[in-house]
Amino acid sequence: MLEAFEILTTSGVVLWSKAYAPVGAHVINSLINDVFIEEKVVPQNATASGVSPAYKKEKYTLKWKRVKEFDLIFVAVYQSLLHLGWIDRLLENISTIFIDLYKDQVKGDRARIQTYRFDQYFEQQVRELEDNTGGFVEEIVPETGERKDPLVSSDNGGPPPPQVPGLVKAQPRAALAGATSDEGTPPATPEISRSSTPQGHLLTAKAGPGGRGSRRARKAANSSANASSGDEARKGKPVKTPVKKMRRWDASGMADEDDGEILDYSAPAEEGESAVPAVEAVSEEDWGRRTGKGQFVLKELGEEVQSILDQADAEKSKGTASSGVVGSGFNAIGGFFRNIVGGKVLTESDLEKPLKAMEEHLLKKNVAREAAVRLCEGVKREMIGKKTGNFQSTDAALHVAMESSLRKILTPTSSLDLLREINAVVAPTSKQQAPRPYVMSIVGVNGVGKSTNLSKICYFLLQNKYRVLIAACDTFRSGAVEQLRVHADRLKELSVRENAGDVEIYQKGYGKDAANVAKDAVDYAAANKFDVVLIDTAGRRHNDQRLMSSLEKFAKFANPDKIFMVGEALVGTDSVMQARNFNQAFGTGRNLDGFIISKCDTVGDMVGTLVSMVHATGIPIVFLGVGQHYGDLRGLSVPWAVSLLMK
C-alpha cells in the first residue's frame, strides 16, 4: 500500500504531502541526493514511456515524476514488498490534476506559502485506481484498512461516521466536530460530509472485502444528506448533486443503488433537523471548495477530475496529430525564427541534431562513449520543455547546459584535504583515538605510473615534513622493488637538501604475498612512529579475475585509509571498465577513494578520461599528474577541466 505521497519543488519545499504511515524525511532526501544531484543511481527503464522510474531505499520503493515546466517533483513511496501496478497511473494522474488546478498558484509569488487543499482529489484518485486494478489489490485491502485506522482519526480530526444515526447521538458528535476540526467550522453536517472520504476506507476495513457495496451506499447517503441540508441553508448555490450522478463513474451494480435509496430517506430528515440551529453559519467554504480557477467544487469531484484528465489526454493526442505535413511546415518556419530570437520551447526533435554534434565533440575529447551518451541523455532530459532565453540559440542553451552538467559530474561531493586528514589521524584532537600512521595504497593497470605517482605524493608529503614509509608490495614484477628504491634514495637526498621530512623503504623481496608484506609494513610504521605509509602494489589487468581477487585480501590486511587508483589520461573507452572493476575489487563495503589521472600533459585538451572515470563510479578525481618531475602533481580544478572539455 501507498505509504506517502509528496509534491515538492526543486527548491526543496514540500507543497503538499499525504502520509499514511510515518516515512522518514531521509528517504526522500536520499532520493534527491542520489538520483537528482549526484546521479549515482541511474534509474532503469527511465526511457520507457508511461513507466515512472523507481528507486529503492531501505524497505521502500520510491517512484517519481518530474515536471520540468513547473519545477515540481511528484514522489510516491510504498513498501517494496508490494507490487502496486497503479502507482504509475497515479503519478501521472495526480501530476496532471495538480498542475491543472494550481498552475497559477505554483507559478505565482506565493507558491511556497499557499496551502494546497488537494486531499480530496488525491483520495478520489487513489480510490478509483485501487478499484480499477482489482485483483491482487483486493487482498491487500483489509491490511490497509488496519493501517489507516489510527491515521484517519489523527489526520482529519473528524468524528467517526454515524453508522446507526440517531438524533441523540448525532448532536454531541456535532459539537465535537466543531471543536476538533482544524478550521473550526461550526456546523456538523459539512464536517461529516467532508470526512466521508476516509470514512469509506474505514468501512471497508470493518466490513471486509464484501462491504464494498454498502460503503458506496453510505457515502451516497451522506452526500445526499449534505446536499439537502445545503438547500435548507439557502445559499442560493444550486446543488446539483443527484446521487445517480455521483455514481455514474463508479463501477457498481444495481443493488447499491437500491441500498442507497433506502438510506437516503432516513438521513436527510435526521441530519437536517440536527443542523437547523447552525444553518446561518454554513458558509461556502464548508461544503465545497474553490479550486485554483475559482471553480466551485462540491461533490462532482470525480467528474471534474475525469474532465481534467480527459482534457490532458485530448491535448496530448492533438499534439501528436497536428504534427502532420502542414503543421510541421508551419512549425518549422516558426521554429526557425524562434531559434534566432530565442524564447522557444525545446522539443526532442529540436535537440536531436545539436546533441549528436555535442556527443561527437565529447567523443573527440576522449570521453568514453558510454559517458558521453549518458551526459547527452541527462542534458536532453533537462532541456526538453525548457524555454531558451532571449536571443539565445538552441546550441548556446545546450552549451550552457552541458557545461553545468560536466561541472556537476566532476565536482566532488566533499573535497578531499589530504593533509588535514593525515593530521586528524596522526595527531588526533580527541583523547579517545590513539595516533597511528595514515595508510595510502595505490592500485592500477600495468604501466600507468603507479610508482611514479606514489613518489610524487611522497615528495609532496615530505615537503610537509612528514615521516613517510614506502612499502614495496609489488612482489611480482622483477625490478619493481629496485625501481622504488631508486625513487626513495632520490627523495631522501632531496629531503635532506630541502630540510624536509624523512623517507624510508620497506621491502621483503620478491615472491611473498603482497597483503602480508603490506600488513607488516603498517605494523613496522606504527612501531617506528612513521606518519604516513604509502603502499605500492603490482599492476594488474582489470579483467583478470585471478589477479583482481587478491586485492580483496590486500584491502582487508593492510586496511588503508585511502585507496587511490591511477588511470592514464591516454586510455579511451576502457577507462570506464577499469574504474568499475577496480572499484568492485575490494569486496563489499570498501570502494576506491579517488583517482589519480596520470600523463595529463600528453593529451593536451583531450582530458575526457576524467569524465569517463567519474561517470563510471562517482568517485572523485584527487590528483592529476602533469609532468615528469616530482613536483608535477596537481589537484583537480573543475573550471579548468570543463573549459578544456568544452573548447
Add this chain to the structure above:
Amino acid sequence: MSSQANWNSLTGIATLLFDGNLVAIAIAILFTFGVPIALHIFFFQAVASPPSSNFLLLGPSGAGKTAFTTLLEAKSSLASNKSHGTHTSQQSTFVTVTLPPTVPTGSNRYRSDNDPSLKEAIRNPIKYRVRDTPGHGKLRLSQGISELQTMSQSKDIKTRLRGVVFMVDTAALVDEATLRDTATYLHDVLLLLQKRAKNGSSSKRTTDIPVLVAANKQDLFTALPPGVVREKLEAEIDRIRKSKSKGLLDASADTGLEDEEEILGNNEHETFSFKLLEHEVGIKVDVVGGAVKGDLQEEFGSGVRRWEEWVGMCL
C-alpha cells in the same frame, strides 16, 4: 488667421498664446499636469522603493536553510501560520519576506522610542529578500559560491548583498566529518569576502558584508551552544588554513587562469579567530543561536527572532 507671420515677432507669439487658441490651451494643460507627474515618477519612485536588501543564505546540506526560508515566508504572510516541510534543495530561490515590526532596524538605531515615524513603520513593515541556496557539495560551487561572487561584486543597487547568513547544524557538528565540511564551506565563503574587501578598498569604497553564523537546531538536546560552535569553527578553519597553505596547486595554476592562492586573514602565523578577521580585514562574523523548528516559546517562529534582529541591524 495668418499665424505664419505672427511667429516672427515676440508680440505675435504672445498674441497667439493668449488668444484662446485650442492648441495652446491643450499644450498648457498638458504641461501643467504632465510636468509634476513626470517629476513625481522620476524622483519619487527612486526614493520610495528603497533598494531591495538581499541576504544570501549559505551552509551545508541539512542545516535548515530551506526550512528557515519557508518559516520566514510563512511569518511574513499573515494568512498561514504553518510552514511547509522541506527536503534537500536542488535549486536556489529568491523570496521576499518582511521583517516583523517589533524588530529594530539598524537605520532606526538613533531614533527615540517615541518617534512617531516608528509607528509608521509598523504599518508598512520593511521588506528584504532572501536567497536560499542548495548546500549539497556538488551544487555549492555552481550555486552557492558563484552566487555570492556575483551578488557581492554587483554594482547594481538592486542586487547588492547586505549580509550573508551561514546556517550551521549545531547538533551534527560534534561529528568530525560534518565539522570539517562546514568549516571548509565557511572558509571558502570568508575567503571570497576577504578577496572582495581587499580588491574593493583600492578603487572605491565598498560596503562590507557582515556574516551571521546561524547556529541552528538549538532546540535539540545534543546541540552545541553558540559559543562552542564558534570555538570549534575557528579551530577548524585555522587547521584548514594551515593545510591549504601547504597543499598542492590546482591544475589551473599552470595555465595562469587564476592568481596566486590567498590565505584567510592577513597573518598566517597567528591562530585564526573571527575577531582577528574583523580586526584585520573588516569582515564581521557573529555567531547567534536559534532554532527553526521546535519553538522555544509558544509564539510561532520565535526561535529565529535573534537572527531577524541581526537582519534588522543590517538594514
